[in-house]
Amino acid sequence: MSFAYPIDEHRFRETTERQAQCPGVTMPSFVCIACGRRARVKGCKRLTTGRICAACHQAREARRAAA
Ligand SMILES: [Zn+2]
Numbered sequence: 001m002s003f004a005y006p007i008d009e010h011r012f013r014e015t016t017e018r019q020a021q022c023p024g025v026t027m028p029s030f031v032c033i034a035c036g037r038r039a040r041v042k043g044c045k046r047l048t049t050g051r052i053c054a055a056c057h058q059a060r061e062a063r064r065a066a067a
Pocket of ligand 1: 032033034035036037039052053054055056057
């Protein structure tokens with residue numbers, strides 16, 4: 001009886017995940033259209049005009065709530 005880890009499947013999953021994002025970029029990032037800075041994709045908001053970072057999205061939401 002063996003509990004060999006399916007390393008091939010794991011490796012395949014890793015490779016496809018990397019390709020699904022930005023190939024060649026280790027950390028997925030984008031340029032925020034609101035502040036113009038490079039930000040991480042995590043927590044960003046996609047708009048029709050582009051992407052905004054999490055901080056700008058929060059500020060935008062706060063402005064919308066206040067108005
Ligand atoms: Zn921003």
